[in-house]
Every structure is written in C-alpha cells, then in structure tokens.
Amino acid sequence: MSIYSFESGIPALFSSDERSRLSISEQHNKDGSSCLQWEYGVDSFITMKQPIGYSPFQEGAKSQARDSFVVWIYNLVPCDGRLSFEFGRGTHVDCRFDFGLNFQGWRTAWVAYERDMQGTLHPDMDTLTVRIPKEAGSGTLFIDQLMLNTPIDPRFHTRDFQVTTVNLDADTSANAHWLALYAFEQLKPLLELPETVSMEQVAAHTQMNERFEALFYKKHAVSTKQEDVERLQRRFAEYGIVRRGDSIIGRPIELPFFDHFPKSLKEELKAIANSVQLSELTRFLMETAICYRSSQRVEQRAKLQTMFIDTLDHLDDQGWSYGSSQGTVHHFGYNFRDYYPAVFLMRHTLKAAGRLERTQRTMRWYSGAGRIHTPLVEVEGNIDIFNTTLHGMLASLLIMDETVGKVRELQAFREWLGQSLLPAPGLRAAYKIDGSAYHHVNHYPAYAVGGFQGVTPVMYVLSVTSYKIGEQAHGTIRKALLSMRLYSNKREWLLSLAARHPTGKWAIDPEPFAYMALSGTPDGKKAIDEEVAAAYLRLLEPIERTEAAQFFEEAGIFAEADPNGHWTMNYAALAIHRRGSWMAGMRGHSRYLWANETYISANLYGRYISHGHLQIMSQGEPINNEDSGYRHEGWNWNRWPGTTTIHKPIAELRSDVRNVDTFSGFEEMLLSDETYAGGLHLEGRNGMFAMKLHEHPKYEGSHRARKSAFFFEDRIVCLGTDIENDNCECPTGTTLFQSYLLAPEDPIWVDGAESVSAFPYFHTTKLDHPVWLMDNKGNGYYVAAGQTLSVSKTTQHSKHQATDADTQGDFAAAWLEHGTSPKGGGYEYAIWVGADRERIEDFCKRMQVSEKASYTVLRKDRSAHVVLDAESRTTAYALFEADDHIDTGHLVAVDTPSMVMIREDGDKLIVSVVDPDLRFYAETESDQYDEYGVQKEVSVYSRKWLHAESRVHTLRITLKGQWAGKADVEGVRVAASELIGTVIEVACKDASPCEFTLVRVTPMN
Template sequence: YGIAENSDGTLRGKPIWFVRYAETYINLGHPDVGKLFNDNGQTLRKYNDFLFQVAVAHDAAADAAERAELERMYVLLTRHLLDQGFAAGSAQGTLHHLGYSMRNFYTAPVIMRDVLRRAGLEHDVQQAMEWFSGVGEVKLPPAEPGMDIDAFNTSLVGRLASIVMLPDTPVKAAWLEAFSRWVDNGYKVTEGTGPCFKSDGTVFHHRRHYPAYAVDGFSGGAVNAVWLLSKTQFAVSAESHAVLKRALLEMRFYCNLRSFPLALSGRHPDGRGELVPWHYARLAVAGTPDGRGEIDPELAAAYLRVAQGKDAYTRLFAEKGFAPEPSPAGNRVYGYNASVSHRRADWLVTVAGHSRYLWSAEIYQGANHYGRYLTHGSMQLLADGDPVSAFGSGFRQEGWDWRHIPGTTALEIPMERMKADIRNVDTASGYEEMLLSDEAFAGGVSHRGRDGVFAMELHEHDKYNGSLRARKSWFFFDNRIVCMGSDIENKAEGGVHTTLFQNFLADAADPLVVNGEAVTQFPYRAELAGGAVLRDNLRNAYFVPKGRVVVSKSLQRSLDEETDAPTQNNFATAWIDHGSGSVSGGGYEYMLAVHASDEEAARYARELPYEVLRRDASAHILRDRPSGITGYALFAAGKVGEGLLESVSLPSLVIIGGDGEGLTVSAADPDLRFYEGPSDEVFDADGRRAERSVYSRKWIDNPSGESQLEVVIRGRWQSADDRPECRIEPAGENTALIFTCREGATREVNLIEMK
C-alpha cells in the first residue's frame, strides 16, 4: 500500500478503493474504473481483511521483534485508513453496501485494543466503528419484526464490537440492552416475502427462500449472537432462540447430507452450496431455548450426524452422552418456497416450483446464465456418495444440460439461446432476472408427516416462451414417487421434454438397464415408442407405462453457468418426448422408485403399485395400492367424485387415508394469497407480459391471506381429535370439513365414522 510517515508526522500511501464508488463513474460513462484499483489490490475489502490478518498474527506471535513489527504495521494501516476518510462522520459520496468490505474492520480492533490505546487511536477507531456499523439504529425501538439476513452477516458483529470497545460503564450496559433488543427482533417471524425468518422454517433473502444467504447470515452473526449472549442478562428471548433453532433443523431436513438441492441454490447452481455443521454445535452449547438445558440435545445430535468429525464439539457431546441422530425421514412441504422434501433412509427427493409470488430463478451477470428451468417442476435426488452429496448423486456443472433438469417440462433449444438476457428493468432492481409466473397454484400437502402430494401450474414467462404450459403433480409414498403431467402446451420451435434423469458417468461403461437389458456401450441412444422400464447408474428405477422415451449415454457439451465457457462430460440422460414445435394437450405418467431392489423393480415392472383415477385439466388423482392412500391435486374447485372425496370449494391439495380404525384427511390451499384476483402482470403493446422486478410489486410485504377450504367427504364422520384443525359439519349424507388455510401449510384432521 506504500504507507509511510512523512517528516511532519502525516502519512503518504495509495488510496483505498471501495467498489461502490465505481457506480458513480459508470453513470458518468466510464467503462470500468474499478479495474485499475482491483488489479493493484487496493480495494477496501482486501485492506480490511489484511488488517484482520495482521491482528491475528500479532495475537499469536511469540517472537517479540515480530510482534513489534506487526504492531507497527497495524498502527500504520489503521492511521492510513482513518486518513483516507474511513473515520467517524465521513460519507465519501456513498455508504451503502459496506457490509462485505467492512466486516473485518470491526473485529480486528477488539483483538488490538491495547495496541490502539498505546497509539492514542482507541477512541477514534471506536467512533469509526460506531459510524460505519450504524450501531445507533439499535437505540430505536423496532418498528417492524425481522431483519435482513445480510444484516446478520455483515452488520451484527460490527455493531457488537463497537459496543465492546466502549469503557465498562452503565452506558455500555445500556447499549448492550438495546443491542439485545435489536437482535432479538431480527429473529421474529415475518409476513409476505420480507426478510428473513418464515413460519415454515425457510429463510428469505431477495424475496425468496435462499439457503446460501442463510448460512452466511448464520455464520456472520445469527448463531454467534445467540451463543455470545446466552446465559447472560442480554440473552435473546426463548421465542427468537427457538425460531433460529427451527431454521437450522429444517435446513438439515431439506439438505442432504450437507448439499443444497440445485433448485435451492439461488444464483449459484454449482453443487458446492452446503450447510455449515458448526452452526448446530455452537447453537447447541448456547443451551435450549427455554434456558433449562445447558446443551440442546436435538442440535447436538444433528451436529454429530452432519459433521461426522472428531473435533472438540464431537468429544464434548459424546462425553455428555449424546449420539448422532438418525437420518430424518418424512415429507415436509415448504409453502414459502413452493417446494417439498421427501426423505427415507439416507436419501432426499426435492421437488421445486414457482408461482406468481415466488420467482423461478435468480440470474445475475456472471451467475446462473442458463438456470431458467430450475423450478419448472424440478425433481432432484440427493441419494448417493460417501457421504451423500450433490456430486455423489450424479451432478456435475461441467457438461450439465440445463435444458434437461430432472423432473422439469421444458423446451430443448440450442444451449446458446438458453443464456439469459439480463436487464435492469426498473428503479427498484439492479441488473438481474427473477421472473414470476402468472399462476398462483404451486405447493403441496403432507400426510401424517410421512407421505405427500405436490403440484403446480407451469407457465413460462413471455420474456422467453410464454406459450409453454403444463399441469404437473407428484405423489410421494415411501420410496415411490409417481409423477404426472397434463395439458402440456407449446407453440415455440424446439422439442418439449419431461426429463427423467441426468447423471454424470464417472465411467462411460457404467450400465443402464433399458427394458431389462444392461447397456454398457458408449455412446448409446435409444428411442422407445411404447414407454419403458429403466434403471439408471445410481440404482433408481423408472417406470413409464406409455409415451415416447429417449435414453442416452453421451459426451454432453454445455456452457459454464458463470463464464459461458464450453464444458463437457459424460452423462446418462433420459426424457419423455412430447414432440417438437406445436404441442397441445400433451401429458405423461411415470413412477420413480428410489434405490429400488431387484425384487421391487421386477414386481413393479409386472404391475404398477398405483392406480390413476384421473388426469385432466381439473384434477390429477391417484390411489396408492400398498397404503390405500388417495392423493388429489385439484386444479379447479367443484365436484370430484373419486374415492371418498365428493367436492372441494377451492383449487387445493387433499390426501385421504385410513388405518382400518379411522380416517386422516390432509388438505392445503397452495395459493399464498399475498393478493387476490387476477395476476398483477403488465402487458406490452404486443400483449406479452412485460418483465418487472419482484421488488417493484406492491404486494411483496402483504401477509398470506386466509382462505376457507371446504372438503366434502362421503359418509358421516366425526373428529377423533381433541383439537381438530377444521370445523366439521353435516352435508346431507356426507360430511363437510372446513379448513382455515394460510401460508400453503398443511391442515390435517383424524376422523372416525359415525355409527
């Protein structure tokens, strides 16, 4: 940095460049003024990171001469930073988005407090810490619940550090009380698409569930704040502690073992995103939310499973008698994410959609250029690897065909045409793409926490192919997932495909089984006209009773999702071909059996374990023979007349199953109802939906509206529950169940037949 002291005591050195200054120059027409400073390593973030490294090195140094030199360096660096304008009261044109660049600025002074005091800089640095962290905000009573996850990540520790640097007086205690109140409010559950904690355990950023930002927020401050303040008078409330715990436990359910599902990876669908094990351990040692337990047993057990390590936390929890939890099992719907997670044994199946409230994909310049189909009904298996991971389960970004994401119904066009056209569409957004559908139906229902149904009305945005539509459903029973589609429409040029699987081939000779025949040759391509029975290279079986099925083993060529550079790899891929160009009234049906045994595969090839009762524009209805459960994806209200279900008052999802003694009815309204009526789309002169950012929508902070869903079932029934989640009324010879629905959540009631 060329820092040196002049003879008069002033400093000389290179300027420190904050990346947001570039925006001023961009507006003045300069193409890339930041490049000069970036190339010279003079950015504010690198400077503060280096300050922190010097502080840590000083703290660890055993040699006196080395320690003295590090102290000299740190003092010079600090004086230069203050001299360059990073001092209290200085704005320098803009102070927004300081977070990542200033994070380590706040931590280093706490380590180097004695050094700063000797240099006469302690007060000036503490004041700068207050100024840039915006800690004054904590003195204000919170006006709204919740906090941006980036504030947890980039502001929280800086604000706490600025308070820690104060002298130990009653004023400091008052600051800590105010800080605790501010932090506590940040964990409160919020409505609409606002940040950040939701009632279903999802964590929002950029107006959707975003695990990648969640883990950064947990690392940056959300977990540490609860831990640091625990067991003191400044501890957060039991309610807030429980909200954070819930978010962590849900994350370990919708991830496997640590990997994020591709559709939950935000703008970085590269397979590398994952949860962070130490979050579970550190929150565990903060105690139980009610303060009664020194160590939280659920979080300790979760840590032992996801960490699989031999560190100090593992030893501590083992000494206290904790054991790793078994892999979670069950079916959970995340209404705020239009997704469902279905687990058994050590595997996870994730299905993800989008709607008029929840965007389909986040695409930036330099990130996720080809990910437009990520939530077109994608179905990903995280089931393999040692330990289980996205890469062990068949994903590789290199060579990945973004047009054939498993589960999706999508158009196959040249990969170059898949690249997003990223624009700055309004003053509420930057250069990004986050397209919404105009359909409200996307969500699911769980049954007894074990099985489930998920469905969506797919309509691609007019920016690309507004003619593509489909009604899609998934029925989950143990390791069997039945997938159905109807009313597939398309007018654009290209093949319309519903993808079964796309798996990386570590060995080109890895076998597939196609209609009972093992296929080891490479390359390979088969077009099967009358359906197919397939086994992929990861022991999963696919049963397609009819339709044209294409199976391929080939060297796939693709483009890097960030750089557009050519990539390639060997993959096994299979899809149902609905035709090219104009498609009307297309449909499909297939069953996936996860890690099917040879006996299962042979049995299901002889006879499918389900019966399709209906598959049309109004309803997809299926009865699972082994369990006797019937699932209903009802895209329209009115008479149903299949199984025990007579009618519904709203488009909805219903599951009905009995155990011989009684009946369980599970129901959900998948419409989040952030607003009512027609979609709020705006149309251009050609009648096409115009691209608008989610941030510009008036409804984004509205609460999820309530709906009254009436489910009429045949026969006379009464509640077997002490506190049923519905009102039960006679309806002639039938029974009306009136569920109060909200947030896409499952409502469930247990019934017994009236004698």
C-alpha cells in the same frame, strides 16, 4: 467523459477568484501521485469551464444508470459551513448541492444530477463553480479524481454527513441495510436509560467479552515465529503508509466495485490509483491483532502495535471514518468484517493510545449499529447483516465503557436482534415459519449459510445473560438451521435451491449447529440443545474432531440418524422426501416466488431450474450432487429431472438479462402468474407436490403444464396433464433423469434382461405397453403405456453457466416426448429409489394387474390428479381447480384449488390439507401487464405486496359419509350431515399444511 486527476498540472479550464491560490500538491492524493491544492480565503470560489455533458435519463433504456457528479475532497482542519457546488450556463446557476466541511481527511460525494441536486437541470450546462462558505474563513482543501459526469447505478449513491440529501430512497431500498447508515445514525433510543449498571450486568458484559474474544482468538506461539512478524512487516511496507509530521499518507484504500468509473477506463484508472483493496487491509489488521495478542516478546509487540495503529490512522485519513460513505457502501460488509474483531482484540491497546473512542464510532457507523433503535414494527431481518456486520454491531457495543448507556445499547441490540429473527411476513427476510431462510426475496441457502455463521455465535455470546434473545426468535432460527440439514444431503443442497450458483458444490457449514446447540434450548431450560448437537455430530466427517464434538459426546450426546420423513416448505415451493440415507426434493415457482435468479455472469442457462425439478440425491461418500448424477461440464440445461420444458438450442436458452427498473440491477428473477405451487405432507411420513406451470412471456409465455408428484415410502408417482405451447420448432419433453457417466460404458437398463453399456446409444419408442428403466444411480423407473420414450447415452456439448465457455461431458438421459406445439399433452411415470433390476421389473409386472398394483391413478385431468397408494391406504389429491363433483375416493368436493391427503386407518381418517396459494395479494397487478394483457418482466423488489402478510382463507372440503373430529384442531371446523356428508372448513394461512383425524359417526337408530 473526463476524469481530472491533476497528474499533468492544473487544466486550463480551472480558474479562481483573487483570494485563492491553485497549485499541484503531492502531499495528498486519491490516485496517481498528486492532486489540486486550493488555498482559499473568505468567500473564495473555483470556476471550471467545461460542458458538463449531462443528458436526461431516457425511460426504457437498457441501463438504469444516471448521470452523476463525483469528487474527492481532503480537508486539513474541520470547519463549519458547507461547500456549494453550482452547475449552470456561464453565471446562471441551474442546479446545485452542498458538501459539509466538518471533517478531517478525505471525503467524497456521488451526486445524481436528476435526483440529488436542487434546481432545474439543463443539457447545455457548461460551468461548475465551487464556493467556500463564509463560516469557513480561510484555509486549504485538496481536490482529486473529479468527474463532471459519469453514469452510476441509481441504487448505489449513499448519503452521509457531507452530502445529506443524496439518494433518500436508499433508506427503504433492498440494499438499505448497507446504504442507510446515515438514517440509522439519526434514530433516537427508544428505551429509557437505566438508573445504574448492576453487578449482574457487569458480570454479563465480562462473560460476553470473553466469549466474543474466543470466537476469533486462539493463542499460538508467535514468539518462536519471527517470520510471521516479518511477513506482516513486508505487507505493511507494500501499503506505503508513512507519517509526515502530523499527517499520514499511503496507497488509497478502495472497495472493489469502482462503480463510478466508466467501463472503458476502469482498468486504467485502477492501475493509476494503485489502491489497496479494503478487504486486504482489514485482513491485515486481523492477522496483526492475533500476532500482537499472541506474542510474548516486547520488541515484536511494539512493531505490531505501531503497524496496527498506523493502519487504523491511514484508514481514518482515507475517509474510512465515522460519518463517511465513500460514495457508496453497497455490499461493502464483506470487505470490512475483519475490521471489527481486529479492533476488539486490540481494544485495550487502542484505549491506551487514545484511539478507542474514535474507532468505536467508526465501528458503530459502518456496522450500522444505530439500527438497533428502529421501532420494532419496522425491523426486518437481513442475512447480509447477520453475515457481515452483526459481529461489528455487537463489538462496537461491548467495547464501550461500563455505563448506563452501554446497558441501554445492549438491551436495544437484544430487542432488535430478537425481532429480526421472528417469522417474517410476505417475502420479507429472513426466516419463515416453515424453516425457509430468505434473501433476494426467496429461500436462498447460499446466503443462509453466511447468515447462520454470523448469528449463531452471537446467540451463543448472549445466551447465558439477561441479553439472551426471546424464545420465539430462538425457535425460529433454530428451525431454519435444522431445516437446512433436511434439504441437503449430506452437506450439499438440492440444485433447485442453487439460485444463481448451479455449481452443485455449495454446502452446509456444521459450525453454526455447534453454536446453536451451545446456546441452549429456546426456553432456556437446558444449557445444551441436544437435538441440534446430534445434528451437528452427524454433519461432521469422521476425520473432523472438534472441541465441540468432544464436549457433546462427553455429555452423552451422539450423532442423529439420517433424517427420515417428508417435509413441506411452501415459502420455498419445495417438498422434501427422505428414506434411509437418500433424499428426493421437488421445487416449483409461482406469482410470488421467482423461477430463477440469473445475473449477467451467473446461471445464464438456468431458466428451467424450478419448473417442477425433481432431484434424487443418493450416491457418494458422503452423498453429494456430482455422485448423484449432476456435473456442470456438459450438462444439458434443458433437462433438469422432473421438469417439463421446451428443448431449445443452447444459444436460444441463454438468458437475456436486463436492468428493468431502479429497484434492481442487471438480474433476471421471473415470476409466473399462477398461484398454485407447493407441497403437502401427511403424518410427517409421506407427501406430495403439485404446480400449475406457466412460463413467463419473456421467453415462452404459451408454455403451460399441470404437474404433480406423490411420495410414498421409496416410490414417487409423477403425473402431468394439459401440456401445451405454440412453439412449432422446438420439441417439448418431460425429463425422467439426466445423469453423469463416470465412464462411457457405465450401464443403464432399458426394459430388458441385458444392460445397455453401448456408447453412444439412442433409442426412441412409442410405448404400446408399460416399460421399466434403471439409471446408473440405482433408481428404477416405471413408464406407463401410450407415451413416447427416448433414452440416450452420449457426449453432451454445453456452455458454462457463468462464462459461456464450451463444456462437454458424458451423460445418460431419459425423457418423454410431447412433440412440437403440444396441446393437451400428459405423462405418467413412477420412480422406485434404490431399486435393483429384479425389483423394478417385478414392480412393472404388478402394475399391470390392478389388484396387485402398487398405486392406482384414480383421476388425471385438468382439474385433478388423484393417486391411491395401496400399501399405505393413502389417497392423495392435487386439486388444480375448485370442483363440486370430484367424487373420487372419500372426497366429494372442494371449493378452492388445494391439495388433500387421506389415509384410512380402520374407522378413522387421517387427513391433511393445504391451500398452496400464499395469498399476498388477490387482485391482478395492472403494471405487470402490457396493453395487450401480456405479462411483462418486472423486478420483484418493486412489488407493493413484497412485505404483505399472508391472508387467511377458509378452505372447504366435503367428504362422503359422516365424520367427526377426534380432537379439536385450531382453525378446523367439522360438520356432518346425512344429506351432503361431512363439510370441513379449514382456516388456511402461509400455505401451511393442516392435519387432523376424523372418526366415523355411527348413525343413530
């Protein structure tokens, strides 16, 4: 594999026609110090005699990378026509592609042989011919960094104005929001041009400009800090940007990926290229813009202006310009986002220098602003766009002149943004009706934070103008934002929501709450959303005194109390329970929602992270993951609290990450084949969670369990049945807790009057009577008789989740043992959050007297887990199967696997039901299974049902006695009969709980 950088002259394998002249030039370069200069005439061509090295892609290969051609071209003067790149054997042409010449500066092409070229490929191709089009006449081109053949991930090639036929599939891919720039630019406006620009619209534009500018710019006394300017000058000098007559040169500007370089040469080529990272250059632009705007000294402003414009011109010359894709722009948004506000702050200066129109087009192109003209039915929200390019989209419109075109563009932006914030169907991004925030086809707080950081300031900018987004869109993202403070405590979210980032350190940013509050209520009736403002004030630390906080407090708004209640988020397979300042959360997975997200260098041991993970966050100031028991160093990845897992040696637990198809990269996102996973709440106070656990056959396809947890006030009842697998070497267990020990002598309690301070400590016992435990975080555990309980305090040895480095730490842990190859295993335990020794001991004693028991397990088998909570008079049902003979409590029968909660209140029943199946598809997908019927690993991105609407399903339950609905509830039909009791039909959709009240029907005499 050869890379031709022309540092050592013209390779002998290059030749040209008699109308051409080839030489080495140091006038331009993409790496090293020189490139190939081609002075061409009419119909000129270059020939390169060298085996291409193309090999057809082999299905089933570990990598999906495809053989590709790469080249950089520098054009002095834009011209008509397209270069022709022809590949063949001698004079016979096997395949070809064209490259447009209507540009000035550097451009590149990444072209996959098999997908992106015309013709019939041949593995013996040994000749490349580059032909000048007739329309070009004569002129000069410069060529650098030519690679005849290099493997590139097929998702990343990006078409642009030079290569319009490259990777057409990218327009509908998971990364289309970055890679479909060319397609966005082809969209035609859907809205009509207004006849005039009204005075109201001009005023709105002015106000939006002021608000947008204030997001990024605050004056500071640069005039007294000459060292700031000098620091920027030193950085500018490092970039090597200088003018040579009408041209400009400098160090190449690169994205950080180098995806087209072979791994063995990446570091060497990066050193040769001596490039500047795009993110560094855009940060420089931002800092220079702020200094320029803040300085009052003429000589400072002149220097800063010159550096800013020279840097912009160099970016343009390097191909960071309208219509150029740089080969790929996947994930580039993170590196380019400082560019947009920097340009916006300098808009008046750029206009005076004649650079504004060119720069506006570049902003529009790289932010993908053309997407605002997408037909609304095709619009999909995307957190990456909200986070990285939304500000650029708006900035590229705000800096337009005051024309009817600008009005239309801003109106289209409003419609597009509003549509993208509406509740999305299926696994489509970005926000769901239950408050889930979607990225990577699942609820993903780590990305949601950036999305909120991007979209809420834009909502604020638009809020008091005619461009304000619609009420439903506003309400949807508002719910998602407020939900984040429910599954986080105080700012850090549950570890089961960590996806590939199980550090325990990711956290809420309060600032979006301030912008959301300042955007007013969704109906527009109040200028401040007081509920969101109160949430913002609670999330701030006492030392954080912000302008927004002062503004809200002066308006009479104060911090909310810690949220208390129970919430269901079934688009995340998540139940949240809060009392006082503590939070408990339980999470699962299904055939729709992946069990884990693992990359080749992230979350390597997180296979079990959503196998019914039940975490309690109650400790710390503020409350956080580590103080509540989690620490990465030494963590036993087999033992997430609440999970039922096969306890494997660490080497066997490590994920085998693969690139399974062209829809995904090297990542693991395993699906179950079970549809039953989720939660239910009753009156917003108490709730439950249940799932059918079936591990993917990639690892342990025989591992199954039926799990439930019932949340009543400060008590959690945990049940398991039908635990089975055929692993005869590794034991299966259900973890009660795993908790970091700040000091080895930190005590735990094990069913006795004395605490256990000994270290190390290990005890296993077959329980012939119920026992109680207490962890070192203030949680009590009641464990029913007939189970094998193990408790330890020890130094644990583990592996770093990302680097595989050895780690260790001191932990206390307790688990229930089910042995090897369990069949029909089960468990029962209860947690009292925030209990002391006396209370949990008393709880254990009362549980042994039926009339005093806090809860009673009415049923625990394959079909149903049913628990009666004495204090709240609530019966909760995890109904894993349709069953005509439940006959437990008030419930007689159910025709669908579901969850039901019923609270008795005199002659009333408060009932809540849910069908946890999201019902994106009903049939079995044949391509998920091999010829033996075993589920295969597939990319969730490849699923046809990815964006399917949740299907409505009518759930039918039958209750004892005769009842009538107290009030009409949409989708609920109640019919009482003396013969069969009361039949209730509920139209279920989106796995959303449905709650209603029944009153007893008095039989007529």
